Amino acid sequence: MKELGKINSLLINRFTENGAYLALHDGGEVLLPKSYLSGNEEIGKEIEVFVYTDSEDRPVAVTTRPKAILDEFAVMEAKQVTKIGAFMDWGLPKDLFVPNSEIAGKMIEGESYFVRVCIDFKTNRLIGVNKYEDFLIRDTQGFEPGQQVEVLIFDSTELGYKGLIENNFEGLVYKNEVFKPLNVGDKIMAFIKKRREDGKLDLQLLPMGREKYEEGAEKILEVLKVRKFLPLHDKSSPESIKELLGMSKKHFKQSIGQLYKAKKIDIRNDGIHLN
Structure with a gap:
């Protein structure tokens, strides 16, 4: 059928x-x-x-569209884990079954996992597949540094957050470059940082080059329009900057430098004032 x-x-x-x-x-x-x-x-x-x-x-x-249709990926919650496999919540009355043979590691009820919808040609049924790597395309020559892409965050590791791009490519956002909360299942816009030799893509959340600083400067301006003052300056700790603005100290210093040159702000001993 x-x-x-x-x-x-x-x-x-x-x-x-x-x-x-x-x-x-x-x-x-x-x-x-x-x-x-x-x-x-x-x-x-x-x-x-x-x-x-x-x-x-x-x-x-x-008439309900599930979280993923045939040959698509989605992050789904494991509603029930049995001896033969796991049953995933994909938004339909009947849960999607992932056989043990298609599970990459141990699944725990209530946790969310990365699953692709496939057809089991032996039974002609839809099943879920958690072993995703065989489906990914390693040829990423069509991507260029700075290109904006939509990303589905599907895993969190010590190194960073793994993301699916265009349902076919894998990317990574490094944890030390993340300055806002990210969760498995989030769909975000990101930018290609570079193509790696293994075919995977390094990603970053902010645009590359000067555009990045312009975006940071705009963010600081928006905060100042409301608060009129920020108790931050170039000697502030990285932790204080991240807590108030969600950006790195380097990004912050470059952004306030642009605003100061443009005479949008005044930097004093007690912090930043809006001109």
């Missing part, structure tokens, strides 16, 4: 007490349960649905 695991626009064939039966491309039908009908549907009209199998392995359509 080519519709399995995908978002499809299907024609309504007929209505029954159980719901609406939608036409599949192979000539068959799939049930859209009554609970998903608004009452405005008509026979012969198309409706956008996601198709998967229910607890009895019957194909069923829903």
Whole structure:
């Protein structure tokens, strides 16, 4: 069934007490349960649905989009861990099953994990796969330093935060370059720092070069417009700067230097005043 695991626009064939039966491309039908009908549907009209199998392995359509569809990744919570595998919350009534053979390490109920939606061709069912590395593309020549990308944070290590780019590429934001809270499952905008020899990408949260300092200067200005004064200067500790502004001391000094040259601020012994 080519519709399995995908978002499809299907024609309504007929209505029954159980719901609406939608036409599949192979000539068959799939049930859209009554609970998903608004009452405005008509026979012969198309409706956008996601198709998967229910607890009895019957194909069923829903109007809810799961956290990930076929061949997509998402961070999902493990609702139940059993001897044969884990059942993940992907936003549908039936949880997504990850077999033990597809789990990279021990899973704990209530914790979140990085999972890809795949088809088990032996059973023709949708399953989750936690062993993600085989799906990633190592050729990252299409990315350039400074390029802005959307990133899904999927793991936290001692080195930094691993992120998925365009559903196919892996990047890393180093912890010593993070000055705001990051959590597994967050979707953020980041910038390519460099391409590594192993095909992975180093990322940074701020734009490269002079644009970075302009963004930091703008942030300081916004804070000063509200507070009029910041008890910070170039002798302040990195911890105080990070606590008040969420940036490194180097970034802070470069930013206030720009503002001072532009005569936007006055730097005194007690801190920074807005001109």
